[in-house]
Structures are given as structure tokens and as C-alpha cells.
Amino acid sequence: MEYRVVRAFTDKNDENRSYQVNDIYEGSKAPRRISELMNPEKNRYQKIYLEKIVNEETE
Structure with missing residues (x-):
């Protein structure tokens, strides 16, 4: 499973x-x-940072 960043962040x-x-x-x-x-x-910031990448060929 892959995820795309939808909001820039630094991963602590x-x-x-x-x-x-x-x-x-x-x-x-x-x-x-x-x-x-x-x-x-x-x-803690109440934001969304990732979304799942959906591959239509396999899902």
C-alpha cells in the first residue's frame, strides 16, 4: 500500500x-x-497529511 502526502510536514x-x-x-x-x-x-495538529493511493487496476 502506498500513500501520497497531501500536506507538507516533517516526520518527527x-x-x-x-x-x-x-x-x-x-x-x-x-x-x-x-x-x-x-x-x-x-x-496534535488536527490535520490530514496522507491519502491512500488507489490503483484502479488492482483495487
């Missing part, structure tokens, strides 16, 4: 790696981390 859980809009997220794919970045109720 990944050695302060910076992500820009439209980058492919290469950090932790742990369900808890993905949930934090996709759900505004689960992160």
Missing part, C-alpha cells in the same frame, strides 16, 4: 524527514502511524 518519527505535497510517504507503514497521519482526530 523518521529522523525529521521532510515531505512535500505529492511526495510518496516512505516512513513507517505501521497501522498506528498511518492512522495518525490520515486522521485529524489522532494527531
Whole structure:
């Protein structure tokens, strides 16, 4: 599963790696981390940072 960055951020859980809009997220794919970045109720800034990339050929 791949995720696209929809809001620029610096990933404090990944050695302060910076992500820009439209980058492919290469950090932790742990369900808890993905949930934090996709759900505004689960992160301190209440923002959405990632979206799942849907491949129409396989989904």
C-alpha cells in the first residue's frame, strides 16, 4: 500500500524527514502511524497529511 502526502510536514518519527505535497510517504507503514497521519482526530495538529493511493487496476 502506498500513500501520497497531501500536506507538507516533517516526520518527527523518521529522523525529521521532510515531505512535500505529492511526495510518496516512505516512513513507517505501521497501522498506528498511518492512522495518525490520515486522521485529524489522532494527531496534535488536527490535520490530514496522507491519502491512500488507489490503483484502479488492482483495487
